[in-house]
Amino acid sequence: MDTYYKPQHLHQFGEIAEGNGPLAKKFFDYYGAVFAEGALTEREKCLIALAVAHTIQCPYCIDAYTTGSLEKGADLEQMTEALHVATAIRGGASLVHGMQMLEQVRKKGM
């Protein structure tokens, strides 16, 4: 393997069934059901997936849900706003842990 990530793996994802077909089928059935139109639209689910993809920094998912979001009618500005939501949550998650720091500093300091 000359590189850990290969773009063609995204299109070959279904081949993961080679090791365990029944579990793969359960997973892909579940996956398909999750992204079907429901209380949320397919477009809203794509934008959530795009934001999560950046949070977990999965290049396959970024590839898939960039195209997916465009094909569901989102434009760059809307997609970028979704990313900023993820970025804000990631940054906020770091910053809010500062409360632990602050509490300790307050306890240990004079």
Add this chain to the structure above:
Amino acid sequence: MLDLNSVEAGPKRATSLRSRRSPLALPEEQLRILDGVDLAGGDFDRALEGAGLPVLRPAGVEVFQINVGRLCNMTCRHCHVDAGPDRVRENMDRATIDACLAALDRTDAHTVDITGGAPELNPHFRYLIDACVARGRHVIDRCNLTVLLLPSQRDLPAFLAERGVEVVCSLPHYRQRNTDAQRGDGTYDKSLRALRLLNEAGYGWGDPRRVLTLMANPAGAFLAGSQAAMEAEWKREMARLHGVTFDRLFCLNNMPIARFLEWLLESGNLQGYMERLTAAFNPGAVAGLMCRNTLSVSWDGRLFDCDFNQMLELEADVERPHVRDFDPGALAARRVVTARHCFGCTAGNGSSCGGSTT
């Protein structure tokens, strides 16, 4: 009109493939490039066969589509017609329009779909509309919106409204970025001004005699979305952002020919886009393909299975494919001419001049 011939008229930015003398102006060059893409499953007829479907044949002429010319006030980057202000020669004359009307009288087509270029710039456009309306046919004007702002077209919304003509307008997105990227800077604002003129003329408010349809195609190398899913969002956002109302949304895929093919080549997207189209082949989209219910006439009167075949010079497979020699029986028995570009209409939700085919 744009004067490209005289030195006195000064230099011009010529943007059609034809006026740039691009090899892609030739249909055979476009077909050669498409056939040269290394593509698994890239034979359209075999894809039909593999899905258990018969060869494509027409089901009957429901829509009589007349492309009255390639003259346009715009030069959009994705244009499959390679239309532009310099395409002054390719404009349907009155004799050919009368031949179209005579042919129309020999069909049961419920709709006459008038397209271009900007069809409004053909000098016989209004004559054609009046003749079709007098025959009781539903008429569609495929409008680029910005043409409505030309001084010569000021009265056009009222003209169309009085005759119950459906206006089908191109708009890639309800937000600015994608529209201007595809159709040129400033197009978005002009399009909104034109849509407001149509709203003022009674279009877009649910009146069946004033139907305003928006036609969205992707601004890039990806498939069109589901029009059923997107229409409610578009209506909400067009009203919220711009105070504009419309009746329905059509979504269609970009066809990998003419200027969109040029963009695919220049941007390095041709291989990926063709793979996307073939991988997304949807057998369920085949029955509703427009080549099965539409007959397409070119500015010079030739007959084609669709507007895309027209641009690729793939004439209808009958002995004399010309509107002067109109033969309903021969046309009904013909086989639709196919090539790789046909994957553009069968991908995803299916794609046609009437929107998705599923």
